[in-house]
Amino acid sequence: MYSALRRLLFLLEAEQSHDLVMATLALASRSKSMTALCGLLAGGKPPSCPVEVMGIPFPNPVGLAAGLDKHGRAANALGAMGFGWVELGTVTPRPQPGNPLPRMFRITEHEAIINRMGFNSVGLDMFLKHCNRAHSHLLKGINIGKNAATPLSRAADDYLTCLEAVYPYADYITINVSSPNTRGLRELQQDHALDTLLSRLGRKRHALADSHGNRVPLVLKVSPDIRADEVDAIASLLRQHQMDGVAATNTTTARNQVERHVLSGEAGGMSGPPLREKSTAVVAALHRNLQDEIPIIGIGGINTAADAIEKFNAGAKLVQLYTGFVYHGPGLIREICHELSSGQPP
DSSP states (O other), X not given: OHHHHHHHHTTSOHHHHHHHHHHHHHHHTTXXXXXXXXXXXXXXXXXXXXXXXXXXXXXXXXXXXXXXXTTSOSHHHHHHTTOSEEEEEEEOSSOBOOSOSOOEEEEGGGTEEEEOOOOOBOHHHHHHHHXXXXXXXXXXXXXXXXXXXXXXXXXXXXXXXXXXXXXXXXXXXXXXXXXXXXXXXXXXXSHHHHXXXXXXXXHHXXXXXXXXXXXXXXXXXXXXXXXXXXXXXXXXXXXXXXXXXXXXOOOBOOOTTTTXXXXXXXXXXXXXXXXXXXXXXXXXXXXXXXXXXXXXXXXXXXXXXXXXXXXXXXXXXXXXXXXXXXXXXXXXXXXXXXXXXXXXXX
């Protein structure tokens, strides 16, 4: 069923089909009966494979990666499709349109996507109104970023603003410093800048935990394009600042696996199978350093259950889907959960 729907959606340009699907799922998310129908059409609940990570009891370890539901409008419908949780965002303090169109491209031969969306966001006020509509039982990560107009010297202020605003709505919060589509953002992964940012966020989280009576986990999302020495430096800072998790990885600017394709010259981050080996290598490098001290969320190029198992074997405790979900639909969630319930890790 999904393959037929995908053929129709792929007749549209990538962002047009994305917007159509998200508008439909957003509408369905406002009705319990329509949300339930989304679950039935997706094939019902996946096999049970619960796992506890960061103190959170996930019904299964397969989540929706940030970037699909940037505005938090479709959480209920997406959750009903079988995800163990959904990660919403990236949200920025103020609304911003993102980068100019066109900014999303399919490389269908490789089941990949290049995007340079640039944190297009409805801003915190509207985003939190949407989050208010999410069902209470649905686990939610919220991914936070900075506005494009905010200079790097004041980037921490944007992250602190977002952290405070989303804190009551999130089961965990992801700090996105690794998107390649906001000018200079990846500089925040560098040693001194990251040390300063995590220190300020850690202090703010401590104060928020006291005032809310609830310690919400913080996760850092990293790039697949970091060097081995940068992995070690990041792992050290994760420990030092008592971060609760690390998401590996965001999209890549590398094009070596698609260099002959006509779209390979498009700027932006690439996701899908061409990213798989790089992201898995970062997962493995982080795990060698962190062991099981800080859990890893594996993201990048998961198109089959075998791809997910590869991430778990490399050290991930959870995995997330985006591009694999676009190309293969909710059946991929069930495929992975079936494999896990048959005795594979996590």
